[in-house]
Amino acid sequence: MTNELINATAYSYTKSEALFARASKVIPNGIYGHFNPVTQKPAGTYPHYSERASGARFWDVDGNEYVDYMCAYGPMILGYGNSIVDEAFQKQVALADTCTLASPVMIDLAEYMVNMIPAADWAYFAKNGADATNLAVLIARAATGRKKTIAIGDGYHGSSPWMLAKGRAGVIEDDHANVIRIPWNDVPALEAALDEHSGNIAAFISSPYHHPAFADNEMPADGFWDNVHKLLKRHDVVSICDDVRAGFRIDMRGSNEYFGYTPDLICYCKAIANGYPISALVGSDSLKDAASAIFQTGSFWFSAGPMAAALACLKELNRIDAPALIMSTGKKVFDGMVDIAKTHGHELIVTGMPSMPYMRTVHEDGIAFHQALCGECTRRGLFLTSHHNLFVSAAHTDEDVQRTLDIFEDAFKALTS
Numbered sequence: 001m002t003n004e005l006i007n008a009t010a011y012s013y014t015k016s017e018a019l020f021a022r023a024s025k026v027i028p029n030g031i032y033g034h035f036n037p038v039t040q041k042p043a044g045t046y047p048h049y050s051e052r053a054s055g056a057r058f059w060d061v062d063g064n065e066y067v068d069y070m071c072a073y074g075p076m077i078l079g080y081g082n083s084i085v086d087e088a089f090q091k092q093v094a095l096a097d098t099c100t101l102a103s104p105v106m107i108d109l110a111e112y113m114v115n116m117i118p119a120a121d122w123a124y125f126a127k128n129g130a131d132a133t134n135l136a137v138l139i140a141r142a143a144t145g146r147k148k149t150i151a152i153g154d155g156y157h158g159s160s161p162w163m164l165a166k167g168r169a170g171v172i173e174d175d176h177a178n179v180i181r182i183p184w185n186d187v188p189a190l191e192a193a194l195d196e197h198s199g200n201i202a203a204f205i206s207s208p209y210h211h212p213a214f215a216d217n218e219m220p221a222d223g224f225w226d227n228v229h230k231l232l233k234r235h236d237v238v239s240i241c242d243d244v245r246a247g248f249r250i251d252m253r254g255s256n257e258y259f260g261y262t263p264d265l266i267c268y269c270k271a272i273a274n275g276y277p278i279s280a281l282v283g284s285d286s287l288k289d290a291a292s293a294i295f296q297t298g299s300f301w302f303s304a305g306p307m308a309a310a311l312a313c314l315k316e317l318n319r320i321d322a323p324a325l326i327m328s329t330g331k332k333v334f335d336g337m338v339d340i341a342k343t344h345g346h347e348l349i350v351t352g353m354p355s356m357p358y359m360r361t362v363h364e365d366g367i368a369f370h371q372a373l374c375g376e377c378t379r380r381g382l383f384l385t386s387h388h389n390l391f392v393s394a395a396h397t398d399e400d401v402q403r404t405l406d407i408f409e410d411a412f413k414a415l416t417s
């Protein structure tokens with residue numbers, strides 16, 4: 001196995017590469033953040049720019065078609081171009097979108113979420129996931145009068161300085177001065193941190209299960225959330241569920257419900273509006289005064305179009321019981337992949353929920369083999385990343401699943417023959 005391109009007849013990316021060269025002159029890194037091609041290895045196996053998208057597929061600027069298992073890194077959940085969500089958005093923007101006053105649709109959306117999510121008595125809207133996680137921490141600090149937040153070691157909550165890993169360019173020690181990182185599933189570490197900083201901890205923030213990049217995803221151990229909440233209660237610490245990534249792919253009532261616990265605050269973004277820009281923080285009555293006391297806002301935090309899109313998206317997700325549907329599609333896809341890998345003499349490890357699993361191949365070459373496999377799938381029309389959890393949508397049809405498995409098999413044959 002080598003990292004060189006294996007099948008010369010597979011997709012080529014002439015236009016993508018020309019655009020990237022142009023972009024590199026005027027945009028830092030050509031493409032910044034999580035879309036940066038640096039994680040797309042081996043070099044030359046991934047496109048950089050999409051032209052159009054529909055259902056569970058997209059087409060790149062070279063005209064290559066993909067069955068998409070990244071779903072825009074999570075926001076796409078009902079399919080690209082979903083007519084119900086798009087029409088709700090368009091109907092609202094024809095009336096007003098970003099305007100001088102808030103729109104009543106904001107109240108409709110808040111009411112809908114409060115009715116749908118048992119832990120929610122109120123909702124606050126913003127744009128990105130990091131807005132919601134920032135809001136949550138600020139509210140916890142306002143409510144408790146304390147400084148510190150406990151988070152999981154490699155848990156991701158956005159790209160504000162306090163959330164980024166230490167050592168990232170531009171991040172300084174002070175940004176982390178009030179963040180304590182503990183390992184996932186480590187109740188004694190949580191207890192030790194709470195005892196050591198007793199009276200200084202405002203919040204504990206965590207995703208409902210552990211979904212880091214470049215590592216197997218991990219479920220909560222038996223009794224984990226129960227034990228966590230006993231400790232948080234004893235120390236009067238606010239429990240923040242970061243459901244930005246898993247939200248609506250596990251349980252419409254909040255992924256915490258699936259795992260059997262009740263946080264004080266839940267952060268949403270990604271799939272809430274099938275791709276329209278909006279995030280939400282919901283919380284319990286006990287934190288409503290603190291939420292009222294903080295000042296957090298943004299130029300586009302009142303845009304009504306994405307709120308109408310979110311309302312339509314959530315109603316549709318509920319109507320079709322999207323989490324169950326997506327989970328069952330994910331099971332078909334990833335069980336199928338495990339079987340194909342086995343027939344080629346390889347072990348494919350799939351962790352996390354079937355609606356957004358993390359996948360890696362066991363191989364003596366380490367991650368290089370899995371990167372080559374995902375690259376070979378991608379350049380045959382099955383878009384997979386090798387470093388991040390994948391995402392399944394309600395728009396993935398049986399035909400998409402069959403095409404997925406056919407391409408996966410073909411890529412395996414190319415790599416192992």
Ligand SMILES: Cc1ncc(COP(=O)(O)O)c(C=O)c1O
Pocket residue numbers: 127128129130131133156157158159207242243244245246269270
């Ligand atoms: C769990 C989690 N929290 C927060 C964020 C930050 O969201 P955003 O990139 O929209 O700021 C992400 C983004 O990937 C995430 O996965």
